[in-house]
Amino acid sequence: MVDRYVVHVPFTAPDPDAARQAARMLARTLGRLPEVDQAEATVSVEDDQTVQSRLFCDRLLGAGRRCALRAEHEVPCASLELDR
Incomplete structure (x- = not known):
């Protein structure tokens, strides 16, 4: 088994929604690398890293697929192709 690591990269945002949007964009961009598990982003x-907000739904949809929409979405889950 290969060890997993987490990268902490601080950035600024005007509010929590903007921070989640920027973080989703970064996760999708880095998710093109096979080593990155964007679904777990x-x-x-910064001052309370013990409270983490999930960025993507990641609900199991069957046939090995997962929902790729943002966390807490209000539409039905969708197994969108994540850039890999």
Whole structure:
């Protein structure tokens, strides 16, 4: 088994929604690398990293597929192709 690591890269955003949007964009961009598990991406406030907000739904949909929409979406889950 290969060890997993987490990269903490601070950035600024005007509010939590903007922070989640920027973090989703970064996760999708880095998700093109096979080593990156974008479905497990989270974001937190720099001074409270123990409270992390999930960025993607990641609900199991069957046939090995997962929902790729943002966390807490209000539409039915969709197994969108994640850039890999």
